[in-house]
Amino acid sequence: MQYEFNVEFARAQDQIDPLKRFRDEFHFPVINGKPAVYFTGNSLGLQPKNTQQYLNEELEDWKNHGVEGHFHAKRPWMPYHEFFTESLSKIAGAKKEEVVAMGTLTNNLHLLMVSFYRPTEKRYKILCEAKAFPSDRYALASQVRFHGYTEEEAVIALEPREGEHTIRHEDVLKAIEDNKDELALVMIGGVNFYTGQVMKMEELTKAGHAAGAIVGWDLAHAFGNIPLNLHDWNVDFAAWCTYKYLNSGPGAIAGVFVHEKHLGNPDLPRFEGWWGHEKETRFEMPNRFVPMKTAEAWQLSNAPVFSMAPQRASLDIFDQTSIEELREKSIKLSGYLEFVLNHVAEKNQCDFEIITPLSWDERGAQVSVLMHGQGKALFDTLMEEGVIVDWREPNVIRMAPVPLYCNFEDIYRFGEILLRATK
Numbered sequence: 001m002q003y004e005f006n007v008e009f010a011r012a013q014d015q016i017d018p019l020k021r022f023r024d025e026f027h028f029p030v031i032n033g034k035p036a037v038y039f040t041g042n043s044l045g046l047q048p049k050n051t052q053q054y055l056n057e058e059l060e061d062w063k064n065h066g067v068e069g070h071f072h073a074k075r076p077w078m079p080y081h082e083f084f085t086e087s088l089s090k091i092a093g094a095k096k097e098e099v100v101a102m103g104t105l106t107n108n109l110h111l112l113m114v115s116f117y118r119p120t121e122k123r124y125k126i127l128c129e130a131k132a133f134p135s136d137r138y139a140l141a142s143q144v145r146f147h148g149y150t151e152e153e154a155v156i157a158l159e160p161r162e163g164e165h166t167i168r169h170e171d172v173l174k175a176i177e178d179n180k181d182e183l184a185l186v187m188i189g190g191v192n193f194y195t196g197q198v199m200k201m202e203e204l205t206k207a208g209h210a211a212g213a214i215v216g217w218d219l220a221h222a223f224g225n226i227p228l229n230l231h232d233w234n235v236d237f238a239a240w241c242t243y244k245y246l247n248s249g250p251g252a253i254a255g256v257f258v259h260e261k262h263l264g265n266p267d268l269p270r271f272e273g274w275w276g277h278e279k280e281t282r283f284e285m286p287n288r289f290v291p292m293k294t295a296e297a298w299q300l301s302n303a304p305v306f307s308m309a310p311q312r313a314s315l316d317i318f319d320q321t322s323i324e325e326l327r328e329k330s331i332k333l334s335g336y337l338e339f340v341l342n343h344v345a346e347k348n349q350c351d352f353e354i355i356t357p358l359s360w361d362e363r364g365a366q367v368s369v370l371m372h373g374q375g376k377a378l379f380d381t382l383m384e385e386g387v388i389v390d391w392r393e394p395n396v397i398r399m400a401p402v403p404l405y406c407n408f409e410d411i412y413r414f415g416e417i418l419l420r421a422t423k
Protein backbone atom coordinates (compact mmCIF):
# COMPACT_ATOMS: atom_id res chain seq x y z
CA MET A 1 0.00 0.00 0.00
CA GLN A 2 1.26 3.49 -0.95
CA TYR A 3 1.04 5.79 2.09
CA GLU A 4 1.05 9.61 2.20
CA PHE A 5 1.41 11.98 5.10
CA ASN A 6 -1.52 14.34 4.67
CA VAL A 7 -4.99 14.56 6.12
CA GLU A 8 -6.75 14.08 2.77
CA PHE A 9 -5.05 10.73 2.33
CA ALA A 10 -5.95 9.65 5.87
CA ARG A 11 -9.60 10.69 5.47
CA ALA A 12 -9.92 8.99 2.10
CA GLN A 13 -8.70 5.74 3.63
CA ASP A 14 -11.17 6.04 6.51
CA GLN A 15 -13.95 6.71 4.04
CA ILE A 16 -13.46 3.38 2.27
CA ASP A 17 -12.81 1.40 5.47
CA PRO A 18 -15.40 -1.43 5.61
CA LEU A 19 -15.14 -1.46 9.43
CA LYS A 20 -15.58 2.30 9.97
CA ARG A 21 -19.02 1.90 11.53
CA PHE A 22 -17.54 0.29 14.65
CA ARG A 23 -15.67 3.42 15.79
CA ASP A 24 -18.96 4.95 16.83
CA GLU A 25 -19.72 1.98 19.09
CA PHE A 26 -17.02 3.05 21.59
CA HIS A 27 -16.58 5.76 24.20
CA PHE A 28 -13.35 7.75 23.73
CA PRO A 29 -11.71 9.68 26.58
CA VAL A 30 -11.97 13.41 25.87
CA ILE A 31 -8.84 15.57 26.19
CA ASN A 32 -8.94 19.34 25.55
CA GLY A 33 -12.52 19.01 24.33
CA LYS A 34 -11.61 16.43 21.66
CA PRO A 35 -11.78 12.63 21.57
CA ALA A 36 -8.30 11.34 22.33
CA VAL A 37 -6.13 9.52 19.86
CA TYR A 38 -6.25 6.24 21.74
CA PHE A 39 -3.28 3.94 21.11
CA THR A 40 -3.42 1.94 24.35
CA GLY A 41 -6.03 -0.64 23.45
CA ASN A 42 -3.24 -3.20 23.95
CA SER A 43 -3.30 -2.23 27.63
CA LEU A 44 -6.95 -1.41 28.29
CA GLY A 45 -9.43 -1.51 25.42
CA LEU A 46 -12.06 1.23 25.16
CA GLN A 47 -15.55 0.81 26.57
CA PRO A 48 -18.22 -0.25 24.09
CA LYS A 49 -21.26 2.02 24.36
CA ASN A 50 -23.54 -0.95 25.03
CA THR A 51 -21.54 -2.11 28.07
CA GLN A 52 -23.56 -0.01 30.48
CA GLN A 53 -26.81 -1.54 29.29
CA TYR A 54 -25.48 -5.06 29.77
CA LEU A 55 -24.37 -4.26 33.32
CA ASN A 56 -27.64 -2.52 34.09
CA GLU A 57 -29.61 -5.53 32.95
CA GLU A 58 -27.80 -7.69 35.47
CA LEU A 59 -28.42 -5.15 38.25
CA GLU A 60 -32.09 -5.04 37.31
CA ASP A 61 -32.36 -8.82 37.22
CA TRP A 62 -30.73 -9.07 40.64
CA LYS A 63 -33.04 -6.36 41.96
CA ASN A 64 -36.15 -8.02 40.56
CA HIS A 65 -35.40 -11.70 40.96
CA GLY A 66 -32.94 -12.08 43.83
CA VAL A 67 -31.67 -15.65 43.88
CA GLU A 68 -34.17 -16.65 41.20
CA GLY A 69 -32.01 -14.72 38.74
CA HIS A 70 -29.97 -17.89 38.47
CA PHE A 71 -32.87 -19.22 36.39
CA HIS A 72 -35.01 -16.22 35.46
CA ALA A 73 -32.58 -13.45 34.59
CA LYS A 74 -32.63 -12.45 30.94
CA ARG A 75 -29.34 -14.32 30.69
CA PRO A 76 -29.70 -16.82 33.55
CA TRP A 77 -26.66 -16.79 35.85
CA MET A 78 -26.53 -20.54 36.25
CA PRO A 79 -25.30 -21.22 32.70
CA TYR A 80 -23.97 -17.66 32.31
CA HIS A 81 -20.48 -18.62 31.13
CA GLU A 82 -22.03 -20.66 28.33
CA PHE A 83 -23.17 -17.45 26.63
CA PHE A 84 -19.52 -16.70 25.82
CA THR A 85 -18.34 -19.98 24.44
CA GLU A 86 -19.30 -19.67 20.81
CA SER A 87 -17.86 -16.18 20.30
CA LEU A 88 -14.66 -17.06 22.15
CA SER A 89 -14.18 -20.27 20.21
CA LYS A 90 -14.20 -18.30 16.95
CA ILE A 91 -11.57 -15.86 18.18
CA ALA A 92 -9.44 -18.73 19.52
CA GLY A 93 -9.83 -20.91 16.45
CA ALA A 94 -11.07 -23.69 18.70
CA LYS A 95 -13.94 -26.08 19.20
CA LYS A 96 -16.62 -24.88 21.57
CA GLU A 97 -15.79 -27.49 24.19
CA GLU A 98 -12.15 -26.34 24.22
CA VAL A 99 -12.73 -22.81 25.57
CA VAL A 100 -14.28 -21.27 28.64
CA ALA A 101 -14.58 -17.76 30.06
CA MET A 102 -13.21 -18.00 33.59
CA GLY A 103 -10.91 -16.56 36.20
CA THR A 104 -8.11 -14.11 35.57
CA LEU A 105 -5.02 -14.60 33.46
CA THR A 106 -2.32 -15.28 36.05
CA ASN A 107 -4.70 -17.42 38.10
CA ASN A 108 -5.54 -19.42 35.02
CA LEU A 109 -1.88 -19.90 34.09
CA HIS A 110 -1.34 -21.44 37.52
CA LEU A 111 -4.39 -23.69 37.21
CA LEU A 112 -3.27 -24.86 33.78
CA MET A 113 0.29 -25.48 34.92
CA VAL A 114 -1.04 -27.64 37.73
CA SER A 115 -2.39 -29.88 34.99
CA PHE A 116 0.26 -29.44 32.31
CA TYR A 117 3.56 -28.78 34.07
CA ARG A 118 4.31 -32.20 35.49
CA PRO A 119 8.05 -32.42 35.94
CA THR A 120 9.77 -35.77 36.19
CA GLU A 121 13.31 -36.49 37.30
CA LYS A 122 14.54 -36.16 33.71
CA ARG A 123 12.07 -33.69 32.28
CA TYR A 124 11.50 -30.64 34.42
CA LYS A 125 12.52 -27.54 32.46
CA ILE A 126 10.28 -24.76 31.20
CA LEU A 127 11.28 -22.70 28.18
CA CYS A 128 10.04 -19.11 28.20
CA GLU A 129 11.17 -15.72 26.91
CA ALA A 130 13.49 -13.56 29.04
CA LYS A 131 11.35 -10.51 28.47
CA ALA A 132 8.11 -12.21 29.41
CA PHE A 133 5.54 -10.13 31.23
CA PRO A 134 6.69 -10.14 34.88
CA SER A 135 3.57 -11.93 36.09
CA ASP A 136 4.34 -14.85 33.79
CA ARG A 137 7.88 -15.08 35.11
CA TYR A 138 6.63 -15.05 38.71
CA ALA A 139 4.07 -17.73 37.87
CA LEU A 140 6.66 -19.97 36.19
CA ALA A 141 9.27 -19.48 38.89
CA SER A 142 6.83 -20.21 41.68
CA GLN A 143 5.57 -23.32 39.88
CA VAL A 144 9.07 -24.78 39.54
CA ARG A 145 9.80 -23.94 43.20
CA PHE A 146 6.52 -25.60 44.17
CA HIS A 147 7.88 -28.78 42.59
CA GLY A 148 11.18 -28.47 44.45
CA TYR A 149 13.40 -26.89 41.77
CA THR A 150 15.12 -23.54 41.71
CA GLU A 151 14.39 -21.06 38.94
CA GLU A 152 18.03 -21.33 37.83
CA GLU A 153 17.70 -25.09 37.43
CA ALA A 154 14.38 -25.29 35.74
CA VAL A 155 13.54 -22.06 33.85
CA ILE A 156 15.26 -21.40 30.53
CA ALA A 157 14.66 -17.76 29.59
CA LEU A 158 15.43 -16.97 25.96
CA GLU A 159 17.21 -13.69 25.29
CA PRO A 160 17.36 -11.86 21.97
CA ARG A 161 20.84 -11.89 20.44
CA GLU A 162 23.31 -9.17 21.44
CA GLY A 163 22.19 -5.87 19.95
CA GLU A 164 18.76 -7.23 18.88
CA HIS A 165 15.37 -6.66 20.44
CA THR A 166 13.31 -9.61 19.31
CA ILE A 167 13.96 -13.33 19.56
CA ARG A 168 14.77 -15.09 16.31
CA HIS A 169 12.52 -17.98 15.42
CA GLU A 170 15.53 -20.21 14.69
CA ASP A 171 16.91 -19.45 18.15
CA VAL A 172 13.71 -20.69 19.80
CA LEU A 173 13.86 -23.84 17.68
CA LYS A 174 17.49 -24.32 18.68
CA ALA A 175 16.72 -23.86 22.38
CA ILE A 176 13.99 -26.49 22.11
CA GLU A 177 16.35 -28.87 20.33
CA ASP A 178 19.23 -28.21 22.77
CA ASN A 179 17.04 -29.02 25.77
CA LYS A 180 14.94 -31.74 24.23
CA ASP A 181 15.71 -34.38 26.83
CA GLU A 182 14.87 -32.16 29.78
CA LEU A 183 12.08 -29.98 28.49
CA ALA A 184 8.70 -30.44 30.22
CA LEU A 185 6.95 -27.31 29.01
CA VAL A 186 7.29 -24.54 26.45
CA MET A 187 5.35 -21.48 27.55
CA ILE A 188 5.83 -18.24 25.66
CA GLY A 189 3.72 -15.17 24.90
CA GLY A 190 2.05 -15.53 21.49
CA VAL A 191 2.61 -11.81 20.98
CA ASN A 192 5.33 -10.24 23.11
CA PHE A 193 3.89 -7.48 25.30
CA TYR A 194 6.98 -5.27 24.97
CA THR A 195 8.09 -5.56 21.34
CA GLY A 196 4.80 -6.67 19.78
CA GLN A 197 6.59 -9.58 18.09
CA VAL A 198 4.26 -12.37 16.94
CA MET A 199 5.72 -15.82 17.52
CA LYS A 200 5.27 -18.55 14.92
CA MET A 201 2.97 -20.49 17.18
CA GLU A 202 2.14 -23.37 14.88
CA GLU A 203 5.74 -24.27 14.11
CA LEU A 204 6.92 -23.81 17.67
CA THR A 205 4.11 -25.96 18.98
CA LYS A 206 5.15 -28.68 16.57
CA ALA A 207 8.81 -28.36 17.58
CA GLY A 208 7.92 -28.48 21.28
CA HIS A 209 5.89 -31.64 20.75
CA ALA A 210 8.68 -33.23 18.69
CA ALA A 211 10.94 -32.64 21.70
CA GLY A 212 8.44 -34.41 23.95
CA ALA A 213 7.23 -31.27 25.74
CA ILE A 214 3.82 -29.79 26.40
CA VAL A 215 3.22 -26.43 24.70
CA GLY A 216 1.09 -23.65 26.17
CA TRP A 217 0.70 -20.02 25.02
CA ASP A 218 -0.02 -16.85 26.90
CA LEU A 219 -2.31 -15.00 24.52
CA ALA A 220 -2.75 -11.77 26.51
CA HIS A 221 -1.58 -9.68 23.56
CA ALA A 222 -2.74 -12.06 20.86
CA PHE A 223 -6.40 -12.68 21.68
CA GLY A 224 -8.63 -10.44 19.56
CA ASN A 225 -5.50 -9.07 17.85
CA ILE A 226 -4.26 -11.73 15.44
CA PRO A 227 -5.86 -14.82 13.88
CA LEU A 228 -5.49 -17.92 16.04
CA ASN A 229 -6.03 -21.55 15.17
CA LEU A 230 -5.37 -23.20 18.48
CA HIS A 231 -7.14 -26.44 17.71
CA ASP A 232 -5.47 -27.09 14.36
CA TRP A 233 -2.11 -25.94 15.68
CA ASN A 234 -2.49 -28.71 18.25
CA VAL A 235 -1.69 -26.33 21.12
CA ASP A 236 -2.04 -28.09 24.48
CA PHE A 237 -3.37 -25.13 26.44
CA ALA A 238 -3.61 -21.35 26.32
CA ALA A 239 -4.83 -18.50 28.48
CA TRP A 240 -5.68 -14.88 27.84
CA CYS A 241 -7.00 -11.75 29.49
CA THR A 242 -9.81 -9.72 27.96
CA TYR A 243 -9.30 -6.14 29.09
CA LYS A 244 -6.76 -5.58 26.29
CA TYR A 245 -7.92 -6.20 22.72
CA LEU A 246 -11.22 -7.69 23.91
CA ASN A 247 -12.45 -4.45 25.49
CA SER A 248 -14.03 -6.16 28.47
CA GLY A 249 -13.00 -3.64 31.14
CA PRO A 250 -10.39 -3.51 33.91
CA GLY A 251 -9.82 -6.87 35.59
CA ALA A 252 -12.51 -8.52 33.46
CA ILE A 253 -13.07 -12.25 33.31
CA ALA A 254 -10.31 -14.03 31.37
CA GLY A 255 -10.40 -17.27 29.39
CA VAL A 256 -8.67 -20.57 28.76
CA PHE A 257 -8.24 -23.09 25.98
CA VAL A 258 -7.54 -26.76 26.57
CA HIS A 259 -7.11 -28.98 23.53
CA GLU A 260 -9.76 -31.62 22.92
CA LYS A 261 -7.16 -34.38 23.28
CA HIS A 262 -6.79 -33.54 27.00
CA LEU A 263 -10.50 -33.23 27.79
CA GLY A 264 -11.99 -35.97 29.93
CA ASN A 265 -8.56 -37.42 30.73
CA PRO A 266 -8.94 -38.90 34.23
CA ASP A 267 -5.15 -38.99 34.79
CA LEU A 268 -4.70 -35.25 34.54
CA PRO A 269 -4.22 -33.58 37.93
CA ARG A 270 -6.36 -30.52 38.42
CA PHE A 271 -7.24 -28.14 41.23
CA GLU A 272 -10.97 -28.63 41.48
CA GLY A 273 -14.02 -26.60 42.38
CA TRP A 274 -17.77 -27.16 42.14
CA TRP A 275 -18.21 -25.32 38.84
CA GLY A 276 -15.92 -27.83 37.15
CA HIS A 277 -18.10 -30.74 38.30
CA GLU A 278 -20.49 -32.23 35.73
CA LYS A 279 -23.50 -29.98 35.67
CA GLU A 280 -26.18 -32.70 35.77
CA THR A 281 -25.24 -33.65 39.33
CA ARG A 282 -23.63 -30.42 40.58
CA PHE A 283 -26.52 -29.54 42.82
CA GLU A 284 -26.82 -32.98 44.32
CA MET A 285 -23.53 -31.88 45.88
CA PRO A 286 -21.84 -35.28 45.75
CA ASN A 287 -18.56 -35.70 47.62
CA ARG A 288 -16.72 -37.13 44.65
CA PHE A 289 -15.73 -34.71 41.88
CA VAL A 290 -16.72 -35.74 38.36
CA PRO A 291 -15.09 -33.35 35.90
CA MET A 292 -17.02 -31.90 32.99
CA LYS A 293 -15.79 -33.26 29.67
CA THR A 294 -14.99 -29.79 28.37
CA ALA A 295 -12.58 -26.98 29.28
CA GLU A 296 -15.26 -26.02 31.84
CA ALA A 297 -13.72 -28.71 34.08
CA TRP A 298 -11.05 -26.14 35.04
CA GLN A 299 -13.63 -23.69 36.41
CA LEU A 300 -13.63 -23.33 40.17
CA SER A 301 -16.43 -20.96 41.08
CA ASN A 302 -19.80 -19.84 39.83
CA ALA A 303 -19.77 -17.10 37.21
CA PRO A 304 -18.74 -13.58 38.39
CA VAL A 305 -21.57 -12.02 36.42
CA PHE A 306 -20.53 -8.40 36.92
CA SER A 307 -17.06 -8.98 35.57
CA MET A 308 -18.51 -10.95 32.68
CA ALA A 309 -21.40 -8.79 31.47
CA PRO A 310 -19.09 -6.22 29.82
CA GLN A 311 -17.43 -8.99 27.85
CA ARG A 312 -20.77 -10.10 26.47
CA ALA A 313 -21.27 -6.52 25.26
CA SER A 314 -17.86 -6.56 23.61
CA LEU A 315 -18.34 -9.96 22.00
CA ASP A 316 -21.54 -8.70 20.40
CA ILE A 317 -19.31 -6.34 18.42
CA PHE A 318 -16.76 -9.04 17.57
CA ASP A 319 -19.63 -11.24 16.41
CA GLN A 320 -20.48 -8.65 13.75
CA THR A 321 -17.08 -8.93 12.11
CA SER A 322 -14.23 -11.44 12.02
CA ILE A 323 -10.62 -11.56 13.13
CA GLU A 324 -9.63 -11.85 9.45
CA GLU A 325 -11.39 -8.57 8.59
CA LEU A 326 -9.93 -6.86 11.64
CA ARG A 327 -6.49 -8.17 10.82
CA GLU A 328 -6.65 -6.84 7.27
CA LYS A 329 -7.30 -3.33 8.57
CA SER A 330 -4.81 -3.73 11.39
CA ILE A 331 -1.97 -4.50 8.97
CA LYS A 332 -2.76 -1.29 7.05
CA LEU A 333 -2.93 0.80 10.22
CA SER A 334 0.30 -0.46 11.74
CA GLY A 335 1.96 0.01 8.35
CA TYR A 336 0.75 3.62 8.26
CA LEU A 337 1.98 4.22 11.79
CA GLU A 338 5.41 2.92 10.80
CA PHE A 339 5.37 5.17 7.71
CA VAL A 340 4.43 8.23 9.78
CA LEU A 341 7.12 7.52 12.39
CA ASN A 342 9.75 7.24 9.66
CA HIS A 343 8.46 10.41 8.00
CA VAL A 344 8.78 12.43 11.21
CA ALA A 345 12.17 10.91 12.05
CA GLU A 346 13.51 11.90 8.65
CA LYS A 347 12.04 15.38 8.66
CA ASN A 348 13.18 16.29 12.16
CA GLN A 349 16.33 14.16 12.22
CA CYS A 350 15.13 12.14 15.23
CA ASP A 351 16.57 8.81 16.13
CA PHE A 352 13.51 6.58 16.51
CA GLU A 353 14.18 2.88 16.45
CA ILE A 354 11.19 0.65 15.79
CA ILE A 355 11.83 -2.50 17.80
CA THR A 356 8.71 -4.30 16.57
CA PRO A 357 9.51 -6.59 13.63
CA LEU A 358 9.00 -4.71 10.36
CA SER A 359 7.47 -7.63 8.55
CA TRP A 360 3.66 -7.63 8.83
CA ASP A 361 3.40 -11.32 9.63
CA GLU A 362 5.62 -10.94 12.68
CA ARG A 363 3.59 -8.23 14.34
CA GLY A 364 0.01 -7.48 15.37
CA ALA A 365 -1.54 -4.08 16.05
CA GLN A 366 1.31 -2.87 18.25
CA VAL A 367 4.34 -0.85 17.20
CA SER A 368 7.00 -0.24 19.87
CA VAL A 369 9.57 2.50 19.40
CA LEU A 370 12.81 3.08 21.24
CA MET A 371 12.96 6.87 21.48
CA HIS A 372 16.71 7.43 21.56
CA GLY A 373 17.41 10.85 23.02
CA GLN A 374 13.73 11.73 23.30
CA GLY A 375 13.09 11.44 26.99
CA LYS A 376 9.90 11.15 28.92
CA ALA A 377 9.17 14.81 28.11
CA LEU A 378 8.02 13.77 24.65
CA PHE A 379 5.64 11.23 26.13
CA ASP A 380 4.25 13.90 28.46
CA THR A 381 3.72 16.28 25.52
CA LEU A 382 1.86 13.61 23.56
CA MET A 383 -0.43 12.97 26.51
CA GLU A 384 -1.09 16.70 26.95
CA GLU A 385 -1.96 17.00 23.28
CA GLY A 386 -4.50 14.21 23.51
CA VAL A 387 -2.52 11.21 22.27
CA ILE A 388 -2.70 8.38 24.77
CA VAL A 389 0.29 6.06 24.38
CA ASP A 390 2.14 3.85 26.80
CA TRP A 391 5.60 4.45 28.20
CA ARG A 392 7.92 1.65 29.29
CA GLU A 393 11.30 2.06 30.90
CA PRO A 394 13.94 2.69 29.76
CA ASN A 395 12.72 4.64 26.75
CA VAL A 396 10.06 2.79 24.82
CA ILE A 397 6.71 4.06 23.59
CA ARG A 398 4.21 1.36 22.72
CA MET A 399 1.33 2.21 20.41
CA ALA A 400 -1.48 0.04 19.17
CA PRO A 401 -3.88 1.44 16.58
CA VAL A 402 -6.69 -1.02 17.27
CA PRO A 403 -8.67 -1.70 14.09
CA LEU A 404 -12.10 -1.78 15.76
CA TYR A 405 -11.98 1.88 16.79
CA CYS A 406 -8.79 3.57 15.55
CA ASN A 407 -8.42 5.00 12.08
CA PHE A 408 -5.96 6.59 9.66
CA GLU A 409 -6.80 10.11 10.76
CA ASP A 410 -5.81 9.22 14.35
CA ILE A 411 -2.41 8.23 13.06
CA TYR A 412 -2.14 11.37 10.95
CA ARG A 413 -3.05 13.53 13.98
CA PHE A 414 -0.44 11.73 16.05
CA GLY A 415 2.12 12.39 13.30
CA GLU A 416 1.34 16.11 13.25
CA ILE A 417 1.73 16.38 17.01
CA LEU A 418 4.94 14.36 16.93
CA LEU A 419 6.33 16.64 14.19
CA ARG A 420 5.70 19.71 16.33
CA ALA A 421 6.94 18.08 19.53
CA THR A 422 10.27 16.93 18.07
CA LYS A 423 11.17 20.06 16.07
Ligand SMILES: *Cc1c(COP(=O)(O)O)cnc(C)c1O
Pocket: 104, 105, 106, 107, 132, 133, 135, 136, 189, 193, 218, 220, 221, 241
Ligand atom coordinates in the same frame (compact mmCIF):
# COMPACT_ATOMS: atom_id res chain seq x y z
C1 LIG B 1 -1.44 -8.14 30.57
C2 LIG B 1 -0.64 -9.37 30.83
C3 LIG B 1 -0.75 -10.06 32.05
C4 LIG B 1 -1.63 -9.55 33.19
O1 LIG B 1 -1.98 -10.58 34.03
P1 LIG B 1 -3.31 -10.48 34.93
O2 LIG B 1 -3.32 -11.76 35.65
O3 LIG B 1 -4.47 -10.28 34.00
O4 LIG B 1 -3.17 -9.30 35.83
C5 LIG B 1 -0.02 -11.23 32.21
N1 LIG B 1 0.79 -11.69 31.23
C6 LIG B 1 0.92 -11.04 30.04
C7 LIG B 1 1.80 -11.59 28.97
C8 LIG B 1 0.23 -9.85 29.82
O5 LIG B 1 0.37 -9.20 28.67
